[in-house]
Amino acid sequence: MGQRITVDPITRIEGHLRIDVEVDGGRITNAWSTGTMWRGIEVILKGRDPRDAWVFTQRFCGVCTTVHAIASVRAVEHALKMEIPLNAQYIRNLIIAAHAMHDHIVHFYQLSALDWVDVVSALKADPAGAAKVGQSLSDWPGNSVQEMQAVKDKLASFVAGGQLGIFTNGYWGHPAMKLPPEVNLLAVAHYLQALDYQRKVNQIVTLLGSKTPNIQNLAVGGVANAINLDSSSTLNMVKLYFIKDVLDEVEAFVKKVYLPDVAAIGSMYPAWLGYGSGVTNYMAVPELPLDGNGTQFDLPGGTIMGGDMSSFKPITSFDDPYFRENVTESIARSWYDGDWNRHPWEGETVPKHTEWTPEAKYSWVKAPRFAGKPTQVGPLAAVLVGVAAGHEPTKKYLTEAVSLASKLAGTQLGVQHLHSTLGRHLCRAVRCAVMFDAALHQWELLVGNIGKGDVAIFNPPVFPKGEQRGFGFHEAPRGTLSHWIVIDNGKIKNYQAVVPSTWNAGPRDEKDQRGPYEASLIGNPIADPKLPLEVLRTIHSFDPCLACAVHTIDVEGNEIGRIKVL
Amino acid sequence: MTIAVVGLGNVLEGDDAFGPWVIQWLTAHYEFGEGVSVEDLGTPGLDLHPFLVDREVIVVVDTVRSEGAPGELRLYRKDQILKHAPQPRLSPHDPGLKESLMALEFRGDPPREVLLVGAIPGTVDHLIGMTPPLLAAVPLAGAEVVKELERLGHPPVPRVPPGEPDIWWER
Numbered sequence: 001m002g003q004r005i006t007v008d009p010i011t012r013i014e015g016h017l018r019i020d021v022e023v024d025g026g027r028i029t030n031a032w033s034t035g036t037m038w039r040g041i042e043v044i045l046k047g048r049d050p051r052d053a054w055v056f057t058q059r060f061c062g063v064c065t066t067v068h069a070i071a072s073v074r075a076v077e078h079a080l081k082m083e084i085p086l087n088a089q090y091i092r093n094l095i096i097a098a099h100a101m102h103d104h105i106v107h108f109y110q111l112s113a114l115d116w117v118d119v120v121s122a123l124k125a126d127p128a129g130a131a132k133v134g135q136s137l138s139d140w141p142g143n144s145v146q147e148m149q150a151v152k153d154k155l156a157s158f159v160a161g162g163q164l165g166i167f168t169n170g171y172w173g174h175p176a177m178k179l180p181p182e183v184n185l186l187a188v189a190h191y192l193q194a195l196d197y198q199r200k201v202n203q204i205v206t207l208l209g210s211k212t213p214n215i216q217n218l219a220v221g222g223v224a225n226a227i228n229l230d231s232s233s234t235l236n237m238v239k240l241y242f243i244k245d246v247l248d249e250v251e252a253f254v255k256k257v258y259l260p261d262v263a264a265i266g267s268m269y270p271a272w273l274g275y276g277s278g279v280t281n282y283m284a285v286p287e288l289p290l291d292g293n294g295t296q297f298d299l300p301g302g303t304i305m306g307g308d309m310s311s312f313k314p315i316t317s318f319d320d321p322y323f324r325e326n327v328t329e330s331i332a333r334s335w336y337d338g339d340w341n342r343h344p345w346e347g348e349t350v351p352k353h354t355e356w357t358p359e360a361k362y363s364w365v366k367a368p369r370f371a372g373k374p375t376q377v378g379p380l381a382a383v384l385v386g387v388a389a390g391h392e393p394t395k396k397y398l399t400e401a402v403s404l405a406s407k408l409a410g411t412q413l414g415v416q417h418l419h420s421t422l423g424r425h426l427c428r429a430v431r432c433a434v435m436f437d438a439a440l441h442q443w444e445l446l447v448g449n450i451g452k453g454d455v456a457i458f459n460p461p462v463f464p465k466g467e468q469r470g471f472g473f474h475e476a477p478r479g480t481l482s483h484w485i486v487i488d489n490g491k492i493k494n495y496q497a498v499v500p501s502t503w504n505a506g507p508r509d510e511k512d513q514r515g516p517y518e519a520s521l522i523g524n525p526i527a528d529p530k531l532p533l534e535v536l537r538t539i540h541s542f543d544p545c546l547a548c549a550v551h552t553i554d555v556e557g558n559e560i561g562r563i564k565v566l
Numbered sequence: 567m568t569i570a571v572v573g574l575g576n577v578l579e580g581d582d583a584f585g586p587w588v589i590q591w592l593t594a595h596y597e598f599g600e601g602v603s604v605e606d607l608g609t610p611g612l613d614l615h616p617f618l619v620d621r622e623v624i625v626v627v628d629t630v631r632s633e634g635a636p637g638e639l640r641l642y643r644k645d646q647i648l649k650h651a652p653q654p655r656l657s658p659h660d661p662g663l664k665e666s667l668m669a670l671e672f673r674g675d676p677p678r679e680v681l682l683v684g685a686i687p688g689t690v691d692h693l694i695g696m697t698p699p700l701l702a703a704v705p706l707a708g709a710e711v712v713k714e715l716e717r718l719g720h721p722p723v724p725r726v727p728p729g730e731p732d733i734w735w736e737r
Binding site: 043044055056059060061065106110111154158192195198199202211212213214 | 576577578605606607608609610612613615616619665669672673674692693694734735
């Protein structure tokens with residue numbers, strides 16, 4: 001057995017994800033992904049009114065509030081076989097698209113870029129050189145020599161003040177850092193600019209949702225955004241054009257900064273277009289419904305098995321039996337009572353904790369399976385599904401990104417390179433551009449529909465006697481999310497949320513099949529076991545968002561993050 | 567001057583509801599003037615960032631990890647919050663206060679002052695409802711927020727009679 005490394009940013013009552021790897025000869029030979037917190041929040045919903053469920057589900061997680069609200073109202077509407085008004089669908093879709101863009105930008109620049117970008121190296125950069133690199137990628141005005149000089153000066157004064165602050169835990173000088181100083185400076189400049197644009201695009205969610213995080217405008221049956229073009233307190237022309245203006249501003253950042261940046265970083269770390277593949281069964285659900293009950297969508301869904309694009313099978317509606325009948329969750333290796341693999345409607349959440357035992361139970365996360373197989377979800381899955389389904393915008397932005405990366409790398413890259421750590425980042429940027437175009441389309445649909453005189457936003461739900469079962473899915477920024485509800489005489493009898501990060505971060509199952517995180521780490525290099533940057537790179541590429549949000553602030557403790565070598 | 571009072575915490579996690587609870591207590595007991603926003607933000611992680619931008623002063627109410635008995639309050643100012651580096655994060659869930667502040671420091675437009683009113687939690691688990699020591703600390707934490715607003719020249723106006731805090735998640 002090789003050396004065992006645990007990456008475990010655990011605090012006293014916090015901590016969501018722990019990764020254990022075995023390293024032999026500088027390569028990872030085995031891996032375990034552990035969710036370190038009980039995920040049993042579904043229990044809280046039993047006995048409640050299904051109309052209130054979304055208010056609670058969006059408190060599951062502080063970062064993914066909107067997505068749990070959307071999936072919840074869809075689940076109840078599906079159980080009641082309801083349609084919702086077109087305006088309600090378009091308003092929800094605009095929220096979904098804006099939230100996705102916000103989330104993708106935050107993920108790349110604020111959460112992942114420092115895995116690839118050496119901030120301290122940027123101090124050695126020639127600002128004119130950095131501007132030249134930027135201008136070769138796009139005509140973004142924020143790539144000027146003055147801008148690069150200003151960022152370099154800011155960085156220098158920050159370092160001189162002994163205050164690297166946010167970057168203190170960066171892995172600068174790590175042997176796996178490969179970008180030239182000029183590219184690092186350009187990336188730091190874009191890191192700062194991204195703070196503005198992620199905030200800007202989220203204004204759409206705030207405006208339509210009344211508040212973010214934790215939007216207020218949903219209802220089972222529609223939305224609560226009264227529409228009256230002549231009133232200042234409702235959704236009116238001024239507000240609709242505010243949304244359009246925000247979209248116009250954000251477009252350039254997505255297409256001229258984010259997409260080219262990821263292509264450039266991909267071209268400079270070509271090995272990482274090979275590492276990090278793992279599970280190549282993919283699923284994405286269709287998103288942005290175009291009718292009242294989810295039979296037509298702006299963005300396609302489906303599955304691809306074994307990385308074979310010709311295996312594509314579509315998921316086409318909110319009621320698709322192919323999705324409904326193939327989702328199960330296994331607890332064979334999870335800290336719950338039993339060893340079953342069940343459909344979510346039959347699922348239970350009864351905790352039974354033991355020692356961390358890699359041969360037996362070792363995670364609080366259940367292991368979701370599609371048709372019995374571990375399945376990867378997220379923007380990589382959505383983009384591959386989009387290509388397989390012939391979705392033109394997906395093909396267009398993917399071709400653009402891959403061509404740029406190929407040109408910069410001096411070698412022709414193809415779909416095979418997407419099954420990788422950096423492939424995930426590249427596809428997230430592609431998805432962000434696709435989401436931009438889709439947001440614009442949804443805005444046009446909403447304005448057009450209101451222009452026809454339709455101001456309907458809500459159909460009241462009716463709860464019949466007896467039992468109804470429903471599910472609601474949502475292609476969230478991190479991948480396929482589904483909520484499964486059983487209603488009995490108007491009250492919640494069972495509720496299970498199968499979230500994107502459980503698809504990806506889940507443990508092995510009863511057949512000993514590794515989950516996507518685990519499989520993706522096998523074969524990755526580790527240059528320095530004391531600084532396992534490479535593990536963070538691959539895990540971050542999935543955009544993990546696990547335990548749903550206990551988050552007590554630590555101010556006094558020195559050592560709350562811990563990376564230990566055993 | 568713009569001041570943001572924000573409550574952080576997960577209302578579905580026992581004593582972690584402290585921040586949102588204090589916000590409901592404050593808005594039931596006081597009216598706040600122009601330039602002061604008072605909001606429950608749940609557990610926004612890095613999505614806290616937008617609420618810190620263009621603010622001169624931030625008052626955060628949250629649970630904190632510290633030595634002491636449940637319900638004891640701890641107050642911190644900006645330099646204490648920023649003193650230690652944030653840990654490497656695997657997920658965006660980890661607290662975002664430190665990192666959001668640091669990002670603004672780096673950008674050059676941080677809030678001038680920060681006050682963190684923190685309570686030491688007792689039980690944090692998947693359940694709704696706070697333990698008695700945390701419930702008892704709510705008015706004390708609220709009073710600290712009020713004191714800070716008075717010091718800043720933005721005293722809130724007491725509601726007479728006070729309203730009932732809207733603890734919707736316990737209904």
